[in-house]
Amino acid sequence: MAKQGRRPGAQAAGSTQTGLVVASYGRHCVVETPDGERRICHPRGKKSQAVVGDHVQWLAPPPGQGDEGTIEKIVERRNVFYRQDDIRTKTFAANLDQLLILIAAEPVFSEVQLARALIAAEAAHIKPIIALNKMDLEEPFLRAWQRLEPYRTMRDAADAAPHYMVLPLSLEDADDEDRDAIIGLLQGKTTLVLGPSGVGKSTLINLLLPDAKVATNEISQALNTGKHTTTSTTLYWVDEARTTAIIDSPGFQEFGLYHLAPTQLAACMPDIGALADQCKFYNCTHLHEPGCAVMAQVEAQDSPHAIHANRYRIYGELFEELSQEPRY
Numbered sequence: 001m002a003k004q005g006r007r008p009g010a011q012a013a014g015s016t017q018t019g020l021v022v023a024s025y026g027r028h029c030v031v032e033t034p035d036g037e038r039r040i041c042h043p044r045g046k047k048s049q050a051v052v053g054d055h056v057q058w059l060a061p062p063p064g065q066g067d068e069g070t071i072e073k074i075v076e077r078r079n080v081f082y083r084q085d086d087i088r089t090k091t092f093a094a095n096l097d098q099l100l101i102l103i104a105a106e107p108v109f110s111e112v113q114l115a116r117a118l119i120a121a122e123a124a125h126i127k128p129i130i131a132l133n134k135m136d137l138e139e140p141f142l143r144a145w146q147r148l149e150p151y152r153t154m155r156d157a158a159d160a161a162p163h164y165m166v167l168p169l170s171l172e173d174a175d176d177e178d179r180d181a182i183i184g185l186l187q188g189k190t191t192l193v194l195g196p197s198g199v200g201k202s203t204l205i206n207l208l209l210p211d212a213k214v215a216t217n218e219i220s221q222a223l224n225t226g227k228h229t230t231t232s233t234t235l236y237w238v239d240e241a242r243t244t245a246i247i248d249s250p251g252f253q254e255f256g257l258y259h260l261a262p263t264q265l266a267a268c269m270p271d272i273g274a275l276a277d278q279c280k281f282y283n284c285t286h287l288h289e290p291g292c293a294v295m296a297q298v299e300a301q302d303s304p305h306a307i308h309a310n311r312y313r314i315y316g317e318l319f320e321e322l323s324q325e326p327r328y
Helices: 111-123 138-147 149-153 176-186 201-208 212-223 270-276 309-322
Strands: 016-025 028-032 038-043 055-059 069-074 080-084 089-094 098-104 127-133 165-168 190-194 233-237 245-248
Touching: 016 038, 028 069, 038 055, 080 111, 089 190, 089 233, 098 111, 111 127, 111 309, 127 138, 138 149, 176 201, 190 201, 201 245, 270 309
Parallel strands: 038 069, 098 127, 098 190, 127 165, 190 245
Antiparallel strands: 016 028, 016 055, 016 233, 028 038, 055 069, 080 089, 233 245
16 A cells, blocks of 8 residues: 555655645545555645645755655645534545535435535536435335425426436446446536445445455555554555545534634525526525515426425525624
């Protein structure tokens, strides 16, 4: 896994090398070089923190001073996906092409947490995909699928395709055809898999990458953690050419959005944002103003722009939450 010492032809200590962060645990991470070598590194300085998906410039240690490299620079990110409550920030990964939000028929998913993750993805300009697992649980799955109806039918315009892709999955009994279909969605992209514990993330990773457990153990040993599954984030290559990557992240129960202003919410909720510019007042909060196009469409009958009551309730609750003074 993380090779010790310098291989023949490697750059000498004192000159920086390029690399990709493929695993992180606390302030330590594993950096992969363009030719596949991996090295344990730590960031220089206390404020700099590299995350999985970061492209970095790193420096090997001088001879006789150990094997741990130093991250000297983080290359400018295309995007970064994170959550923030009123106390701290949790960064998941950087430079993503898409986000796969995995939920399940059981345990029953939280629509509020789903909406929060979708809002964070929209704010970071990362394409989200919703995947509902456990099709084999027929009645629970049907109930969950019905709950996702607002997301399955949401459109930016009446004649447009659905804004969100919503996938039905049964990972426990998935076959090669199912695996190929999922890989087709990931092809050529870097995808972060996000979801609460118990929804099948490990099953998905093992379906796509039968050797993922071996790779995970190697990373854990290199980082001297002894464990991995719930505490760190790891990037796996799906193909030998290293063009398709999937990032496994720890499960979560809460998803804070304190990095957003309440006035940003409408633009990050497509069903509400599609109507926001039709309101009478340019600074409409969509909560109480006369002539609000959003309020007029809540539970509207026979309208292609109808907003589901639950979606509007979530918007109102988040607007109020983000309007509160942070408790720093």
